[in-house]
Amino acid sequence: MLFFARRGDFEIINMTNVLPENIRQQIDEWIVKYPPEQRQSAVLSALTIVQNNNNGWLTEELMDAVAEYLNMPRIAVYEVATFYTMYDLKPVGRHKIGLCTNVSCMLMGCEKIAKHLKKRLGVEFGETTADGKFTLKEVECLGACASAPVVHMGDHYYENLTPEKIDEILDGLK
Amino acid sequence: MIEIEIDGKTFQAEPGSMIIEVADKVGIPIPRFCYHKKLSIAANCRMCLVEVEKAPKPMPACATPVTPGMKILTCSQKAREAQKSVMEFLLINHPLDCPICDQGGECELQDVSLGYGKGISRFTEGKRSVKDDDLGPLIATEMTRCIQCTRCVRFEQEVAGFRELGATGRGENMEITTFIKHSISHEMSGNIIDLCPVGALTSKPYRFSARAWELDQVEAVAPHDCIGSNIYVHKRVQEVMRVVPRENETLNETWLSDRDRYAYTAVNSPARLHKPMIKVNNVWQETDWATALEFVADGLQKVLTQYGPKQIGAFAAPSATTEEHYLLQKLMRTLGINSVDHRLHQTDVSDQKYAPLYPSLGIKIEELELQDTILLIGSNIQREQPIAGHRIRKATLRGAQVLSINAVDYPVNFNLAEKIITAPDHFNLNLAGIAKALSAQSKADLPTQILDLLKEIQPSAIEQKFAAQLSSGEKKLILLGAVAQNHPEAATLRALAQLIGTLSSAKVGCLTEGANSAGAWLAGAVPHRGPAGAALPESGLAMNTGLGASLRAYFLLGIEPEFDAANPAAAVASLNKAEFVVACSPFKTDGLLQYTHAILPIAAFTETSGTYVNAEGRWQSFNAAVAAPGEARPGWKVLRVLGNQLNLADFDYVTSEQVRDELRVLVDAAVFPLPNPHPKGDGIGKRAEGKGIMRITEWPIYSIDNMVRQSQPLQDSATNEPTAVYMNEKLAKDLQLQDGAMVKVIQGSAQAELPLMVDARIAAGCVWIPAGRPETATLGAAFGSVEIIM
Ligand code: SF4
Ligand code: FES
Ligand code: FES
Numbered sequence: 001m002l003f004f005a006r007r008g009d010f011e012i013i014n015m016t017n018v019l020p021e022n023i024r025q026q027i028d029e030w031i032v033k034y035p036p037e038q039r040q041s042a043v044l045s046a047l048t049i050v051q052n053n054n055n056g057w058l059t060e061e062l063m064d065a066v067a068e069y070l071n072m073p074r075i076a077v078y079e080v081a082t083f084y085t086m087y088d089l090k091p092v093g094r095h096k097i098g099l100c101t102n103v104s105c106m107l108m109g110c111e112k113i114a115k116h117l118k119k120r121l122g123v124e125f126g127e128t129t130a131d132g133k134f135t136l137k138e139v140e141c142l143g144a145c146a147s148a149p150v151v152h153m154g155d156h157y158y159e160n161l162t163p164e165k166i167d168e169i170l171d172g173l174k
Numbered sequence: 175m176i177e178i179e180i181d182g183k184t185f186q187a188e189p190g191s192m193i194i195e196v197a198d199k200v201g202i203p204i205p206r207f208c209y210h211k212k213l214s215i216a217a218n219c220r221m222c223l224v225e226v227e228k229a230p231k232p233m234p235a236c237a238t239p240v241t242p243g244m245k246i247l248t249c250s251q252k253a254r255e256a257q258k259s260v261m262e263f264l265l266i267n268h269p270l271d272c273p274i275c276d277q278g279g280e281c282e283l284q285d286v287s288l289g290y291g292k293g294i295s296r297f298t299e300g301k302r303s304v305k306d307d308d309l310g311p312l313i314a315t316e317m318t319r320c321i322q323c324t325r326c327v328r329f330e331q332e333v334a335g336f337r338e339l340g341a342t343g344r345g346e347n348m349e350i351t352t353f354i355k356h357s358i359s360h361e362m363s364g365n366i367i368d369l370c371p372v373g374a375l376t377s378k379p380y381r382f383s384a385r386a387w388e389l390d391q392v393e394a395v396a397p398h399d400c401i402g403s404n405i406y407v408h409k410r411v412q413e414v415m416r417v418v419p420r421e422n423e424t425l426n427e428t429w430l431s432d433r434d435r436y437a438y439t440a441v442n443s444p445a446r447l448h449k450p451m452i453k454v455n456n457v458w459q460e461t462d463w464a465t466a467l468e469f470v471a472d473g474l475q476k477v478l479t480q481y482g483p484k485q486i487g488a489f490a491a492p493s494a495t496t497e498e499h500y501l502l503q504k505l506m507r508t509l510g511i512n513s514v515d516h517r518l519h520q521t522d523v524s525d526q527k528y529a530p531l532y533p534s535l536g537i538k539i540e541e542l543e544l545q546d547t548i549l550l551i552g553s554n555i556q557r558e559q560p561i562a563g564h565r566i567r568k569a570t571l572r573g574a575q576v577l578s579i580n581a582v583d584y585p586v587n588f589n590l591a592e593k594i595i596t597a598p599d600h601f602n603l604n605l606a607g608i609a610k611a612l613s614a615q616s617k618a619d620l621p622t623q624i625l626d627l628l629k630e631i632q633p634s635a636i637e638q639k640f641a642a643q644l645s646s647g648e649k650k651l652i653l654l655g656a657v658a659q660n661h662p663e664a665a666t667l668r669a670l671a672q673l674i675g676t677l678s679s680a681k682v683g684c685l686t687e688g689a690n691s692a693g694a695w696l697a698g699a700v701p702h703r704g705p706a707g708a709a710l711p712e713s714g715l716a717m718n719t720g721l722g723a724s725l726r727a728y729f730l731l732g733i734e735p736e737f738d739a740a741n742p743a744a745a746v747a748s749l750n751k752a753e754f755v756v757a758c759s760p761f762k763t764d765g766l767l768q769y770t771h772a773i774l775p776i777a778a779f780t781e782t783s784g785t786y787v788n789a790e791g792r793w794q795s796f797n798a799a800v801a802a803p804g805e806a807r808p809g810w811k812v813l814r815v816l817g818n819q820l821n822l823a824d825f826d827y828v829t830s831e832q833v834r835d836e837l838r839v840l841v842d843a844a845v846f847p848l849p850n851p852h853p854k855g856d857g858i859g860k861r862a863e864g865k866g867i868m869r870i871t872e873w874p875i876y877s878i879d880n881m882v883r884q885s886q887p888l889q890d891s892a893t894n895e896p897t898a899v900y901m902n903e904k905l906a907k908d909l910q911l912q913d914g915a916m917v918k919v920i921q922g923s924a925q926a927e928l929p930l931m932v933d934a935r936i937a938a939g940c941v942w943i944p945a946g947r948p949e950t951a952t953l954g955a956a957f958g959s960v961e962i963i964m
Binding site: 060073074075076078079082083140 | 336337338339340341342343344345352353354
């Protein structure tokens with residue numbers, strides 16, 4: 001289906017398929033927290049919900065659907081999704097390891113942790129292990145500088161890390 | 175007003191204004207990249223740092239409001255050091271290869287780095303490079319040069335109201351991009367080229383064709399819509415290199431529509447006609463002016479003596495200059511020919527004798543944004559008059575309520591408070607409903623025969639809502655767009671608009687097509703009036719009637735009826751039958767070669783002097799920027815010499831100014847009775863006989879005149895809707911037709927084969943078909959019933 005050129009070459013989205021009812025309901029819970037004309041404020045939560053429902057990463061179609069649902073320009077959603085390191089635009093492993101390499105963590109030796117992780121997993125930053133278990137990411141300050149170096153995985157922060165502690169954590173994961 | 179001090183001098187300043195605004199006003203230079211007076215303040219480049227007394231750190235002049243007694247130093251040591259450091263940071267990643275950059279010589283970064291940059295860079299690290307986006311045929315990108323000032327993004331967000339570019343990524347990975355593959359489609363997109371302070375966004379057609387210092391600029395007026403945007407034509411010797419906006423706060427501000435910016439690319443089109451051509455014994459030959467003019471004069475004389483003046487029609491483009499319109503009608507009327515017209519697409523002109531001196535906007539263009547309530551009738555305003563659309567967007571951002579009645583739910587970059595999307599033959603009923611709803615509360619004195627017409631009308635809920643909106647607000651405006659003016663019941667719609675205007679104390683205005691409808695009316699290029707509204711002994715035929723009336727001879731000025739006529743099939747049939755057809759045209763086209771007997775090469779808008787009168791009635795004269803190519807000559811000169819050739823008296827003008835001044839005297843002296851506020855409007859509230867599927871026609875933004883049709887970059891732009899038959903899903907289903915299928919459009923004996931596009935925005939039971947395209951040039955009337963078959 002083609003629309004007037006105002007839509008440019010934008011593909012039209014089938015909302016019911018891309019954002020199923022239960023997902024929309026979850027997003028709605030966030031939308032009501034903001035004044036009606038600031039629907040867009042729910043974009044971070046909406047992207048998180050949609051990403052969690054899609055094995056941890058966002059497709060263009062999903063971002064477009066969020067844009068349409070929140071009534072905002074598509075590019076504005078891409079901006080958010082590319083700005084924050086917690087969103088992924090490529091398929092990821094079961095566990096995302098987000099290692100902070102910002103100032104405090106750097107001072108507290110995140111280099112060492114990075115080296116260890118890369119060696120143990122056999123991947124560079126931004127890559128996923130061949131078995132699809134881990135994705136290693138470099139992220140910005142996690143706001144936990146007091147207990148640097150820090151890693152972020154799912155809903156958890158792992159703090160005051162050492163290579164040994166990392167091994168312990170990874171060994172404990174399925 | 176408060177008092178502040180900049181660099182030791184005292185100035186008065188508006189409280190709350192930023193330091194940079196005050197400095198700009200008094201001419202104290204402060205370097206800047208992200209700041210632009212028409213955009214919101216981002217304060218992200220930090221180039222404008224200045225020292226403010228008592229402030230511990232340098233302050234950004236663009237984001238620091240003035241306070242009473244503030245002392246500002248723009249070139250103290252502290253300020254200079256800060257500015258130089260920022261410059262050094264900005265140049266870390268920016269390429270230092272100005273000689274191979276298109277912006278070189280007119281680059282803000284280049285200029286500022288000359289003043290604030292170091293001769294030698296302290297950075298030895300590699301520079302970042304950024305992949306380029308393909309933004310389409312109008313804008314070239316070199317994103318490695320971007321300094322992330324975000325002017326382009328803010329323009330799209332705030333002015334264009336439609337975001338296609340954004341800043342993705344973060345920190346040093348931030349990029350300005352569309353992110354996905356996407357050609358820019360906004361009709362004012364080219365402005366980001368002017369805004370971009372560096373060579374990241376440049377004009378694709380102009381790219382690498384000239385250096386800024388080789389160019390001369392000539393003031394001119396844009397020739398495509400009734401705004402009369404001010405432009406500069408940039409030329410190198412005798413070649414037009416580009417067109418850029420000339421700031422005029424009361425018209426186009428600092429902006430320009432893409433149509434006005436890029437249409438110049440047609441000037442050097444391979445279709446340009448360089449020599450007069452005549453058809454002798456059915457063979458075309460190039461010739462000199464003397465032979466051609468003699469040929470034309472003889473041809474016209476012959477028809478005149480044989481069949482009389484009623485068998486000749488002279489039809490001009492609404493974008494011809496006032497001087498051309500005036501001379502054309504003077505020439506024809508001296509010969510007794512009254513069928514002179516410029517209303518290309520209009521078919522119902524039955525109320526023309528009630529018309530005012532010229533169709534006007536009713537207010538000034540800059541006042542558009544001050545309106546509280548605006549009713550748009552059949553207007554695709556953003557595409558028809560992009561600058562007017564922009565002003566209306568500004569009005570809505572201030573809180574104005576915009577109502578729209580249209581046959582297509584055109585996407586607009588402003589909020590519509592209410593809309594009615596319906597078949598064109600319903601406009602009349604909807605407007606009557608609104609009038610009726612208003613008449614219940616209005617105290618306006620209405621003639622009883624008008625009230626009688628409304629007696630039977632029962633306003634619907636949505637019509638009541640429109641009426642309620644129109645009753646509130648102080649400044650109210652009703653605007654008739656192209657679909658309303660080209661509508662088969664345009665006279666009734668005009669009468670109803672007037673009626674609603676009276677009932678709601680709203681002004682009524684017209685967004686006329688072409689650049690110079692007002693000028694054409696004033697000059698007398700209408701069949702029932704001479705210059706300045708003078709009475710004619712007898713009325714001639716209007717354009718649509720005349721072009722379909724199989725006259726013996728036609729004189730066409732700047733039009734191509736197969737694309738421009740309201741009924742191309744009928745017009746072309748007439749022209750093919752005619753004994754003598756002359757066209758004055760900058761282009762040699764297949765159509766003209768087929769049905770004319772002589773083509774006189776005339777100048778394009780950059781090559782002639784003249785005057786345009788915009789929709790608010792403002793006369794704007796301009797000079798030729800360059801000479802016309804080959805033997806092409808300005809239209810007014812051709813008409814003048816033709817007048818001489820025909821031995822007509824008073825055709826001895828030396829300059830176009832003389833022509834203009836002759837008309838100006840008449841216009842200034844004209845005592846013109848105000849139009850009857852309520853023309854008869856017999857059709858009010860009556861549903862026109864219409865059966866089956868109704869056609870809606872628009873001359874899309876890049877199909878409206880011969881210039882834009884010849885501009886390849888505009889033709890290739892994503893702003894252009896593909897040629898097709900557009901209808902909503904229900905109609906496609908009812909007709910059992912598939913999206914994308916080739917279908918036949920039949921209008922009596924006229925037909926065309928076009929792809930079908932399902933589009934939810936088209937009113938129920940209607941098809942939208944663009945005119946001005948080769949694929950639809952064989953079709954008939956722009957409105958009315960059509961048949962669609964597989
Ligand atoms: S492309 Fe130009 S206007 Fe846009 S952010 Fe970069 S430098 Fe600024
Ligand atoms: S720098 Fe790593 S958490 Fe703040
Ligand atoms: S111009 Fe002031 S920060 Fe950019």
